[in-house]
């Protein structure tokens with residue numbers, strides 16, 4: 001008998017497991033019967049987060065003269081989860097590069113966004129926040145990456161922030177120089193794909209984490225993907241509501257120790 005079959009038979013499947021499995025196998029053909037927000041002609045959710053004019057904003061660089069590129073084969077072969085980081089931190093150019101390769105938007109129009117990562121139906125569910133711990137020229141704090149402007153907007157700075165981030169990550173900060181928080185605004189994708197949206201939103205964040213992992217390899221850094229975090233605490237530290245906008249994936253980043 002197939003061992004997988006035995007395993008499935010012995011699981012006592014509770015309702016939560018059943019329900020969660022359903023979200024990763026939505027019946028696409030049922031989507032055509034649903035009166036989605038788009039079909040109803042409702043207003044499309046905003047594609048980007050706007051910040052107030054008085055928000056402190058840092059322009060990142062989009063040329064990387066000090067970064068020696070590697071081949072794709074090299075970076076794929078080199079990638080391993082990294083959970084111990086060198087204390088020297090990232091340069092301004094390196095953080096700019098990681099965001100440029102991971103979360104930037106190449107172009108957009110009223111109903112579509114095109115970025116470095118694929119986004120389901122060009123709906124762009126994802127936002128990126130960064131906790132800067134140790135990056136040259138950037139003060140420690142929580143920043144929102146303005147993805148269509150390649151800038152960082154300061155969200156929060158205070159003395160206890162590092163401990164709060166570490167606590168929210170269930171003690172997995174591990175001295176990383178930066179943490180990428182991939183958040184989602186589900187309504188952007190639900191607008192078009194209704195109950196099918198949630199699987200795609202999660203996959204989109206996975207694409208982003210892969211990009212930050214591979215681009216980190218280029219700069220002799222490494223990443224640890226993190227899903228085991230305290231949802232409420234992470235959302236609260238980023239200043240997002242946890243309902244219409246919440247964290248879906250995190251990635252600690254830092255230089256390799258030699």
Ligand SMILES: Cc1cc2nc3c(=O)[nH]c(=O)nc-3n(C[C@H](O)[C@H](O)[C@H](O)COP(=O)(O)O)c2cc1C
Pocket residue numbers: 079080081082083172224225226227228229
């Ligand atoms: C979706 C996802 C969530 C993960 N969450 C965590 C986490 O919370 N903490 C952690 O230390 N590693 C986490 N990891 C890293 C895995 O443990 C790691 O990828 C696995 O052990 C394989 O090792 P490798 O990445 O070096 O190939 C996660 C990986 C993925 C793909």
